Amino acid sequence: MAALKKPGMARAFLGFLIGGGIGFGVVVALRAISGLEIFNTEPSGYPHVIVPAITAPLGFLVGIGGFTYWFKWALGKPTEPEDHSDHGASSWKDYFKFNTDHKVIGIQYIVTTFFFFILGGLAAMGIRAELAQPGTQIVDPQFFNGLFSTHAAFMIFLFIIPIFAGIGNYVIPLMIGAPDMAFPRLNALSFWMLPMAGLLFVASYFAPGGAFDAGWTGYAPLATGAPLGQSFFNLGVQFAGASSIAAALNFLVTIITMRAPGMTFWRMPLFAWANLSTSLLIVAATPFIAGAQFMVFFDRILNTNFFEAAFGGDVLAYQHIFWFYSHPAVYIMILPGFGIISEVISTHARKPIFGYRLMALALIGIVVLSYAVWAHHMFVSGMFSWLRVPMMITTVLIAVPTGIKIFNWLGTLFDSVLHLKSTAMLFSLGFLVTFVIGGISGVMLGMVPIDIHVSDTYFVVAHIHFVLFGGSVFTIFAGLYHWFPKMTGKMYDERLGRIHFWGTLIGMLGTFIPMHWIGLEGMPRRVADYAAVWGDWNLVISIFSFILGAAQLVFIYNAVVSWKWGPDAGPNPWRARTIEWLVSSPPPRFNFDEIPRVVGGPYEFGVPGARHAIMHSGEGAEVKPAEPAVAGTAGGGGSP
Amino acid sequence: MAAVTRQTILRLVAAIVLVTVVSSIVMLIPDWNGPQASAEAKDIDTLFRTMILISCVVFSTVMVLLGYAVWKFRAKPGDESDGKPVHGNTRLEIIWTAIPTVIVLFGGIYSWIVLNNIESEAAERLPIEVTAQQFAWTFEYPEQGVVSDELHVPVDTQLELHLTALDVIHSFWVPEWRIKRDLVPIAEGNPTDVDNVVRVTPTQEGRFQLVCTELCGLGHATMRAIVVVESRDEFEQWLAEQEESQGGSEGAASEDEGAGA
Numbered sequence: 001m002a003a004l005k006k007p008g009m010a011r012a013f014l015g016f017l018i019g020g021g022i023g024f025g026v027v028v029a030l031r032a033i034s035g036l037e038i039f040n041t042e043p044s045g046y047p048h049v050i051v052p053a054i055t056a057p058l059g060f061l062v063g064i065g066g067f068t069y070w071f072k073w074a075l076g077k078p079t080e081p082e083d084h085s086d087h088g089a090s091s092w093k094d095y096f097k098f099n100t101d102h103k104v105i106g107i108q109y110i111v112t113t114f115f116f117f118i119l120g121g122l123a124a125m126g127i128r129a130e131l132a133q134p135g136t137q138i139v140d141p142q143f144f145n146g147l148f149s150t151h152a153a154f155m156i157f158l159f160i161i162p163i164f165a166g167i168g169n170y171v172i173p174l175m176i177g178a179p180d181m182a183f184p185r186l187n188a189l190s191f192w193m194l195p196m197a198g199l200l201f202v203a204s205y206f207a208p209g210g211a212f213d214a215g216w217t218g219y220a221p222l223a224t225g226a227p228l229g230q231s232f233f234n235l236g237v238q239f240a241g242a243s244s245i246a247a248a249l250n251f252l253v254t255i256i257t258m259r260a261p262g263m264t265f266w267r268m269p270l271f272a273w274a275n276l277s278t279s280l281l282i283v284a285a286t287p288f289i290a291g292a293q294f295m296v297f298f299d300r301i302l303n304t305n306f307f308e309a310a311f312g313g314d315v316l317a318y319q320h321i322f323w324f325y326s327h328p329a330v331y332i333m334i335l336p337g338f339g340i341i342s343e344v345i346s347t348h349a350r351k352p353i354f355g356y357r358l359m360a361l362a363l364i365g366i367v368v369l370s371y372a373v374w375a376h377h378m379f380v381s382g383m384f385s386w387l388r389v390p391m392m393i394t395t396v397l398i399a400v401p402t403g404i405k406i407f408n409w410l411g412t413l414f415d416s417v418l419h420l421k422s423t424a425m426l427f428s429l430g431f432l433v434t435f436v437i438g439g440i441s442g443v444m445l446g447m448v449p450i451d452i453h454v455s456d457t458y459f460v461v462a463h464i465h466f467v468l469f470g471g472s473v474f475t476i477f478a479g480l481y482h483w484f485p486k487m488t489g490k491m492y493d494e495r496l497g498r499i500h501f502w503g504t505l506i507g508m509l510g511t512f513i514p515m516h517w518i519g520l521e522g523m524p525r526r527v528a529d530y531a532a533v534w535g536d537w538n539l540v541i542s543i544f545s546f547i548l549g550a551a552q553l554v555f556i557y558n559a560v561v562s563w564k565w566g567p568d569a570g571p572n573p574w575r576a577r578t579i580e581w582l583v584s585s586p587p588p589r590f591n592f593d594e595i596p597r598v599v600g601g602p603y604e605f606g607v608p609g610a611r612h613a614i615m616h617s618g619e620g621a622e623v624k625p626a627e628p629a630v631a632g633t634a635g636g637g638g639s640p
Numbered sequence: 641m642a643a644v645t646r647q648t649i650l651r652l653v654a655a656i657v658l659v660t661v662v663s664s665i666v667m668l669i670p671d672w673n674g675p676q677a678s679a680e681a682k683d684i685d686t687l688f689r690t691m692i693l694i695s696c697v698v699f700s701t702v703m704v705l706l707g708y709a710v711w712k713f714r715a716k717p718g719d720e721s722d723g724k725p726v727h728g729n730t731r732l733e734i735i736w737t738a739i740p741t742v743i744v745l746f747g748g749i750y751s752w753i754v755l756n757n758i759e760s761e762a763a764e765r766l767p768i769e770v771t772a773q774q775f776a777w778t779f780e781y782p783e784q785g786v787v788s789d790e791l792h793v794p795v796d797t798q799l800e801l802h803l804t805a806l807d808v809i810h811s812f813w814v815p816e817w818r819i820k821r822d823l824v825p826i827a828e829g830n831p832t833d834v835d836n837v838v839r840v841t842p843t844q845e846g847r848f849q850l851v852c853t854e855l856c857g858l859g860h861a862t863m864r865a866i867v868v869v870e871s872r873d874e875f876e877q878w879l880a881e882q883e884e885s886q887g888g889s890e891g892a893a894s895e896d897e898g899a900g901a
Contacts, residue, residue, distance in 0.1 A: 141859070141861065214855065215855050219809060219854075219855070222856060222857060225807075225808070309824075311827070315809065315824050315826075315834075349713070351723035351725070351726070352725055353727075354726065354727070354728050355727075355728035355729075355733045358728070358737075380821050381809075381822045381824070382821060382822050382834045382835045382836055383833075384835065392751060393745075396744035397745075397748075399740065400737060400740050400741050404733070408728075410702065410706060411728070411729070414726075415723055415724040416713045417713065417723045418710060419714075419715045420710065420714045420715070429710065433706070436698070440695040440698060440699060443747065444688070446748075447747060447748070448752075449683065449754045449758060450684065450691065450751070452684070452758075452819060452821075453673065453684055453688075453815075453818040457853065517670075520673050520674070521673070521674050522815030522816075522851065524813070524853040525853075527861035528860075528861045575720070605722040606722035606724060
């Protein structure tokens with residue numbers, strides 16, 4: 001009984017049941033009083049299911065302790081002073097608690113989102129199994145549509161976006177010399193909203209009519225008339241979105257106000273710059289998808305007719321609102337990756353980042369431009385036709401800051417000491433190859449006449465997987481390998497890492513390159529069946545996709561075994577310069593005994609006597625820190 | 641520490657040119673988009689092939705530089721030294737900001753020109769009402785009052801397709817024509833801004849397939865229709881046959897519009 005009173009898993013499950021029960025009871029009671037049929041089972045109805053689908057997760061969050069402090073404070077009761085007893089984790093059980101330590105939350109994020117990566121991956125394997133041959137063999141069209149919709153929803157909302165928040169959570173405070181995130185309780189709540197979103201997405205499989213099947217884009221009016229599962233999508237996106245917005249606010253405040261003394265913006269590591277840029281996108285753009293999903297939800301259950309043409313609604317408005325978020329979302333899913341690549345390439349090639357300031361400015365350029373390109377998803381939608389050309393110009397221009405980053409990374413690699421055996425480095429180099437391909441097909445898709453032909457074909461499927469898998473996922477693996485020793489204190493097996501890398505690269509190229517070809521020839525996307533002429537290529541694609549899936553098992557094995565039995569990594573196995581590497585692995589419970597003092601740029605490899613940070617006040621006296629130039633002065637790329 | 645000399649730069653440029661030439665040849669051999677069957681297809685394919693060529697230059701540049709860096713600067717076992725502390729080079733950075741800007745703007749303007757070409761109106765156009773619903777296509781020839789579930793059109797005549805969806809969004813695509821446009825549900829009588837007219841000029845006779853490319857529900861994958869492009873005479877004959885057979889029962893539904901035309 002005591003366990004049910006204390007914030008924790010037991011009370012969370014109780015809260016879940018009570019919350020669900022209240023929601024159910026209120027609906028039944030109100031409908032009974034109003035004289036309505038108690039159980040409305042129209043496909044888009046089911047109030048007795050969807051109201052509990054809102055209240056049960058809220059009950060869980062109350063139960064886990066997400067609101068305890070704020071409730072007490074709001075009610076004027078004495079709040080418990082923060083005794084930091086919940087900081088750190090001494091056993092696996094501590095990861096199942098409402099913990100306010102950014103390092104624990106980072107691990108919670110990473111492990112949870114990786115679980116959703118596996119679910120999304122299983123859905124992908126199901127898709128490829130069905131598409132290995134023309135015709136319908138394994139799943140019916142309804143289940144198939146559910147598979148690709150949930151695949152994308154898991155991968156985008158519950159893997160790529162939040163795992164970057166997880167890596168950032170762990171690394172950013174350490175990197176900028178802060179003891180924790182700015183709002184630790186909000187940080188913990190941000191994390192705990194994610195499993196709720198996942199629960200709703202998974203639960204949709206058990207709804208009458210099956211999992212949501214209108215694609216992750218959920219276009220109205222297909223989504224407004226879809227079966228119950230679609231409501232679970234609408235609600236799941238709210239939890240994932242709220243989590244994302246809260247985390248982004250936290251990052252913004254942390255990065256802007258909690259940097260160690262001496263860390264000016266121009267001395268900030270590029271991963272911090274990337275998180276700052278991403279957070280600027282999230283806080284302003286994510287409310288739009290929340291709004292779009294609420295409007296669909298209200299159309300479904302309250303007959304609001306936002307998008308019902310027959311009642312004066314505007315069908316295309318959904319797409320404008322949706323893409324006003326979802327195009328910036330593409331950059332939300334890649335900018336943190338750009339930051340990771342900068343850290344990894346600089347450290348594992350032992351060289352300062354080439355053109356550091358331009359790298360940071362390119363991030364900001366992308367943030368600004370990415371708000372002005374959304375309608376390139378709608379070139380064939382029948383939207384106001386005049387809008388196409390300006391959006392095409394902004395779309396091709398956004399390739400410029402991205403191109404700058406690619407060339408500056410190449411510049412960093414020249415005259416470097418490139419450690420090719422490091423798996424993090426391999427994933428970064430692989431990223432440069434695959435992301436360039438994705439970028440090139442992206443510029444092509446931005447051109448209206450080409451887009452008219454290839455829109456909604458497998459060419460688009462190929463493109464988004466080159467940028468989201470070849471881009472985002474490769475950077476995620478680069479980051480996970482890079483910081484694994486810091487997070488766990490253990491070294492992973494580089495040989496298994498290389499097997500994972502080559503399996504992933506070969507599987508990825510074999511899966512997604514042929515998709516360009518069949519798309520150009522005329523195979524539309526999101527089809528459960530296709531013309532027999534594409535049978536051979538689809539079989540090839542499916543075989544490579546299974547290789548890609550199997551390669552991820554190597555990573556899971558490597559991570560689990562190394563975490564438990566790997567050799568000690570020591571504080572700084574990569575001889576990196578940024579602050580997170582200047583503390584022990586894993587870092588002390590409160591990060592720093594003393595707040596570090598930043599005295600130079602973060603990537604001063606090869607500069608004699610240069611330091612990024614001084615960790616103890618006594619140290620500064622004997623070391624006279626060199627003040628190296630940040631950019632544009634030293635050396636000429638051409639002649640020595 | 642190996643430095644990048646003038647000779648190295650020349651060799652790299654030569655390698656980039658070589659790889660560009662080889663990759664361009666390989667990439668331009670296949671007929672990526674399949675047979676061309678409309679006037680618009682030619683312009684679109686030429687733009688696409690131009691972009692493939694430019695892409696080969698960009699891709700080869702990045703791959704040669706990356707390959708060279710990995711081959712030349714990889715660490716020897718046990719080498720714990722640092723690289724050369726170069727922080728940047730303003731001139732180089734300006735170059736690789738400016739050149740991509742010029743390239744993408746060229747692509748953008750070229751695309752704009754192509755877009756204007758493929759959307760230009762011919763003096764004589766054949767209007768056809770295209771209606772999509774889960775999961776079927778209907779084609780109506782308003783001037784004759786003929787309704788069909790096959791799209792018959794005369795060759796070398798610009799079609800003016802008026803697109804309407806009855807339930808959810810569908811999309812009209814004949815891959816050989818390269819032309820695609822969504823069909824959006826529009827309420828009759830309500831003002832709307834939806835651009836639901838698309839023009840295309842078939843130039844090849846034959847049978848093609850019309851494909852729905854916007855996810856529209858469980859039957860999406862099988863929502864197809866037959867497109868027959870035939871000579872003017874064959875088309876007129878088909879139309880006359882349809883007019884005759886639909887004079888009674890089926891034609892009644894569209895008689896109002898037919899009479900008005």
